[in-house]
Amino acid sequence: MTALCRATVDTVALHYNLRRIRELSGGAKVLAVIKANAYGHGLVPVAKSLVDADALAVARMEEAVALRAAGVGQRLVLLEGVFNRSQLELAAANACDLVVHSHEQLQLLEAFDRQSSFTVWLKLDTGMNRLGFRPEEFAGVLARLRSLHAVRKDLVLMTHLAGADELTGQGTRAQLELFEHTTRGVQAERSIANSAGLLAWPESRAQWVRPGLALFGVSPLPGKTGEELGLKPVMHLGTELIAIRKVAAGEAVGYGSAWRANRDSSIGVAAIGYGDGYSRHLGNGTPVLLHGKRVPLVGRVSMDMITVDLTDHPQARVGDSLTLWGKGLPVEEIAQLAGTIPYEMLCGVTQRVSVEYLR
Template sequence: MRPLVAEIDLDALRHNYQLACRCAPHSRSVAVIKADAYGHGALECARALESLAPAFAVACIEEALTLREGGITQPIVLLEGIFTANELALVDAHGFWVAVHSQWQVDALLAARPDQPIPVWLKVDSGMHRLGFAPHEAENIWRQLKAAPSVAALHLMSHFASADALDNRCFNQQMEQIQALASALDAPLCLANSPATLAWPVAHGDWNRPGVMLYGSDPLEVANEVTQQLQPVMTLRSKIIALRELEEGEPVGYGGRWRAQRRSRIAVVACGYGDGYDRHAVDGTPVLVNGQRCPIAGKVSMDMLTVDVTDVPDAAIGSDVVLWGRAQNGEVLRVDEVARYCDTISYTLLTGVLPRAPRRYHECSV
């Protein structure tokens, strides 16, 4: 069988979730597992965390129903809320929690007659300018929802545009807006995403929303002592399937972008953009061959990529290749580093791994 596999370390997932909890010991942490748990498998990740996480968060009701059908009983927050009013029947039937960011959603909730009041997270646009009510609108909507028999456990929610950045002016402006509103309403808060969970204690509220950090990716512009404790959850692993000897000046791959600067040994690896590996990876993008760093040489193809293994004499057909994650010798290649070589972010790499790369789950603790 083709050797490419995405290995998912569920012990590392639990470690990272517990790290998020230690960062904010006075908050509850909802585990964000939208987009199929950032490409890791939402149901499997939820099952791994269900003894730890008091709630999960997804983008939409389809993702939430998959978890319910898989036996997950914890509260599940719909971060984008409902998309049509008739979804409220499913929200009621399955005990989902909903974010509310638009007037029509408010109207639908006020008109609803659920069997049980629905917990609501009212989204406030404190500066992201994507979803949510302006602060001057939110106070009146809060009071309407607070008085509605269809609504329970009302929280204020907002999202930071730059909690990952060293320049904290935008972050501070957002915090000032949302704190003033929360004070006026005496409202519980859910603010902190992964970077705010890791670096901004002032943003820790009644609930936090750690997402990409759960999967071992560092969301900060500059790592700190806490992010260095994150453990990679996904290891994208393959093998060498062929070896070529090239003379100085000979090209490799489409367009001959890479040319040998010396007599070189080139390994062909079973992984390409048809598996979700980013085709924008430049020459020099690192991989681990038998646990040793080696550079990609030439353009990524649909099913294969090529690597310069001239300085790894034990590289052979069948040798282990880690595209990101942890090698068998314990060496780690972080997905964040690979993303920088691809001029993208770890989110796109992790969520972009296609089903053709099967997920294999392992854990020691249960």
């Protein structure tokens, strides 16, 4: 059975983007961030096709366990670290690197009495005020970590940028300076840059870059698409026309009569809705691709269906394919029309959508 609503994940584009990121990163190693189901692209298949990444990163223990259970053997970093003893044991059993960002995590490591040891990514808070030790705590925490048998010598120092997508703001510069100043003289690798950092702030590249969004061919920078940055979109969200009907001038379409025809119109009904992750915030005029041409969404997005105006496309037939985002229709543009960010659009694709991998 072929599903009507499909996300096609182009792993050739994924490899291409990894190469492009390497080109841009000036020799830095790549920690490929594939949390949240690889930004909606499928955790295990994406991990398995990123064999050329230097390491993979996830947010949660469950994600790491799923990767190991699927046979992924690459170096794996837990970006939020662990929160109790049993998670620490699981991290050891699954050979995970740990981000350590809090005193509770430090104490867990201090109390750890097994033979295993971890590579620790020591996280400093340089202004994001979410996770990480404050600069004044850094030297003390580093000394405690270095004294532990459970912590290997190859510790990595990291911080996270709060606004690397703002090219003119002073925030990133201040974070970079504070990180540099706090860690000066310490012999260790460093990691700062997310996608926006590596694209827009060369000084943030350090020894490890941590791209997520850019791997999937999508731009984190406002006003720029991934394609403009030399990346290729990995996800193509598509569906089919399931009905075409005539609507007379003056008649309304869909819930709440949110669109009314100002001429006799031909309306296509397509099998996708917010139940698939196509946002209900998308309104009249949102572009959808039919045979490579843009046709406008009309009326409200419902749970399983959308309606598009095909009046100017008389050749359209039931069964024709539509693209909601992907090549030729950047998810960045659709996210903006939905009043959100591409991260949320990609992660929001639901279980009902069938995912196909192009290899």
